[in-house]
Amino acid sequence: MSPDSRRDEKPEHYVNPKGFDPQDVETLTKEQERYYQAAQWKIIWWKFRKHKLAVVSVVVLFFFYLCVPFAEIIAPYPVAKRNVDFLYAPPQSIHLFHEGRLVGPFVYGITPSVDLENLRWVYETDRTDVQKLRFFCEGEPYQFWGLFPASFHIICPAEEGTLFIAGTDRLGRDQYSGLVYGARLSLTIGLVGVTISMVLGVLLGGMAGFFGGWIDSSVQRVIEVMRSLPELPLWMALSAALPITWSPVWIYFGLTVILGLLDWPGLARAVRSKLLSLREEEYAKAATLMGAKPSRVIVKHLLPGFTSHLVASATLSVPAMILGETALSFLNLGLRRPAVSWGVLLNEAQNIAVVTIYPWLMAPVIPIIVVVLAFNFMGDGLRDAADPYK
Incomplete structure (x- = not known):
């Protein structure tokens, strides 16, 4: 018997499914193979690139965050430099x-x-x-x-x-230099606050979703109480409680802790609901039966299943914290001179008569709007890219 005939011969127990023709099997293209073999993060990146507005937002935020480490180099004047001969100079x-x-x-x-x-x-x-x-x-x-x-x-x-690209204020300080220096505090306070919020949200929400019982009930009651309190008045009350004798550095860390502590309930509720469904999956039960500790099951098996969702949620939380710091500093309850943020710069524009005469004092509004919109668009793109049903 020739090798070719031996290769084509079917085993005795072989049964051809009814209506099945081996020639109908679809051969995957290289592009399809690359997609099916790709890691989750790579698939998210491919889907994210199709969201053009989100990609543009990433580029915009990249240039804004360049001001954080290189503010002194980018700004033409030091932030406290006073040009006494040019008070309220126009742009x-x-x-x-x-x-x-x-x-x-x-x-x-x-x-x-x-x-x-x-x-x-x-x-x-x-x-x-x-x-x-x-x-x-x-x-x-x-x-x-x-x-x-x-x-x-x-x-x-x-x-x-x-x-004076953006004019000067009442003391002759360059507004453009203030905007560059202000990005250092206004942009980082959102990232630090979100980090605190994510740690608390994942920890408490993970415990409530995985263990359930009285732990779930306790966390849920705390979340409901915190969500029932008006957000801005609570921010104002806690910020006003910060000692006025504190240095700008301590005030900065105090604000980040306040913003982070008040933002975690929403994230914790999302983590809880996700873990309630994931803990019933077979791979989670198998890990538990094999003796894995609850912390390992949560961190190694459950959290990776919705890490992309956490990243998207955190991205959408950053602009809320930036606006919170801006509002508190504008009301003189947050950062104060010599610390400089966009909210501190807007504090100069509290008097409507002054703003009418010198409208360039409202310049900090422009980067705030651009950054908040960029974060929102980027968050939308990440949320769509991380959605497995899209």
């Missing part, structure tokens, strides 16, 4: 052409005067004073991260010139 526009001739990036000089009739500062633009900007230059000295002296900046004003 200076950056130009490229002067009288039809390409000059490069520059600003026109401004001359201050006082309007005694309306009691306001007035600035006139001097079209003959062309002040070319300098890039990657030596400028105002500063302490980088408070550790060592430096004076390198990405952008600097001309020698004996000014550069």
